[in-house]
Amino acid sequence: MGYLEHLLTSKGISTVTRRLRAILRQLGPTPARMRRTLDAYMDVADAFAFHPTFPTPAVVVDRYPRLIRHLVERGADIAIHGLEHVDYVHIPPEEQQRHVEEAIRIFRKRGIPFSGFRAPYLRWDASLLDALRTHRVGYDSSSAVLWDVLPDPLPPDAEARVRRVLEFYDPRPAAEGPVLPSWEEGILRLPVSLPDDEILVDRMGKGGEEVGRVWSAILERTYRRGDLFVLQLHPERFFACEGGLRLLLEEVRGRTPPVWTASLAEIARWWRRKQQLHVTVETLGPRQWRVRVPGDGEVGLLVRGMTTTPASVPWYGSWRYVPSSEAIVTGPTRPTVGVTSDVHPRVLRFLRDLGYITETAAPDHVLVVREREGSPEARRRLLQRLEESRVPLVRLNRWPRDSRSALAVTGDLDAVTWWDFLRRLGR
Ligand SMILES: [Zn+2]
CATH class of the missing domain: 3.20.20.370 (Glycoside hydrolase/deacetylase)
Known part of the structure; x- marks a missing residue:
């Protein structure tokens, strides 16, 4: 044409x-x-x-x-x-x-x-x-x-x-x-x-x-x-x-929090890098964990319903921002999202893209995802559930540092x- x-x-x-x-x-x-x-x-x-x-x-x-x-x-x-x-x-x-x-x-x-x-x-x-x-x-x-x-x-x-x-x-x-x-x-x-x-x-x-x-x-x-x-x-x-x-x-x-304004090349680089991150969650006691994000502090930690050292600051909605790539987290339940072994890989990737930290489901997880279907409908259902949930959690910000979008x-x-x-x- x-x-x-x-x-x-x-x-x-x-x-x-x-x-x-x-x-x-x-x-x-x-x-x-x-x-x-x-x-x-x-x-x-x-x-x-x-x-x-x-x-x-x-x-x-x-x-x-x-x-x-x-x-x-x-x-x-x-x-x-x-x-x-x-x-x-x-x-x-x-x-x-x-x-x-x-x-x-x-x-x-x-x-x-x-x-x-x-x-x-x-x-x-x-x-x-x-x-x-x-x-x-x-x-x-x-x-x-x-x-x-x-x-x-x-x-x-x-x-x-x-x-x-x-x-x-x-x-x-x-x-x-x-x-x-x-x-x-x-x-x-x-x-x-x-x-x-x-x-x-x-x-x-x-x-x-x-x-x-x-x-x-x-x-x-x-x-x-x-x-x-x-x-x-x-x-x-x-x-x-x-x-x-x-x-x-x-x-x-x-x-405030800021909008990250960047080129498509920068955004692609960021997304790729975030995908390769390996976050560690170490149990320190019955209600205490150490969450560590590798790298130079560009990846921000968000927290809801838990106290942290260093202390968090207000961020957006019910989420607070932890100005550090490592934090000790204290709260009533394990601060990550539990996933069963048969969760669809696309769902797993979706959760990670949204910044959720996933671990194999354990008895102290309150939020457990069992979604075996990878369809857009299944992901929509899951997103709604996560957004409506008030479960105490730690997650990664999807954009650099404390950027909101x-x-x-x-x-x-x-x-x-x-x-x-x-x-x-x-x-
Ligand atoms: Zn054109």
Whole structure:
């Protein structure tokens, strides 16, 4: 499918004309205009001390290596956004393999470090994930989740346009379960949160702080749940949304406990490292344990219904934070989650991803998990049970130190000049 065809089927004619006009304004005949935009994007990132991620097609990296290197030097994380900006669902598996391989070759040739991938149009299938596994790409950020933050019903003029794009992206409703990094047979998936800049600006006609208010509503939901918010703001819409981005980041800055703002590469590294952690729980007496987390203190300990040395401080809800990677815990029952030997491995991983410390079920465990089914439904049931439980426990924070939730600001850098855009139309 060509880009023009994509625009027409997913967007409709009125969105397409608006889009073409915007593209002409935001790109230029040389990289100069996009470079100014990207520098302004990076200035905001510097002001709020985070690293954004720019998924970029390898052909664009190949055409503008100096610009991309400049972004890397300024602290940006560059992800592979396909070899070219094509819909991979319409490309046969062997071609997908070739594209991933060739894209990696170009990134290496141009000296651009990368650790992950995002499919153009957020369109992926099982064979594309296979290609990423084959080539050991560290993460994939192509799946989408939809937060319940748009007006219901939508304004009549926007309704058809928004519905069309949602059918195209096929997002999972965020209400269905935690929005976190998750492993899918060896590949780490970092879902993108919708609505993104494209839906809000092109399809709903919003701009500036209005966009910020929608993103703040997503932030509020991810914060409440301790989830991951991967925001999508394409550089070409940066100026249309800059006010909204600043509004969101001001709000992030004001939160205690904090929101961890990081690149997708940093988040993937963190999740991988956390998975390899081995926590020890040593029994010191009938009601006392020593909990020890290896490492440099980046992994935070949370506690509920128990006293600790060193003392804990208030954190979020009924949980308190222990400012140490080692603590002596005193309480009425064993502070971990007991699991039976036949628990489904996916359930076990889910518990660990949420930060629960699991041990083989013992008589002094109050919370024992026996879930033999690994289905999403079983995990949802379990999550509800854990959240409603008031059992005294110690667990690990899922984000670094005392962070409550995580935010990644990402923006697909699809085209740098008019000519990149025209090349896409011609395909
Ligand atoms: Zn793209």
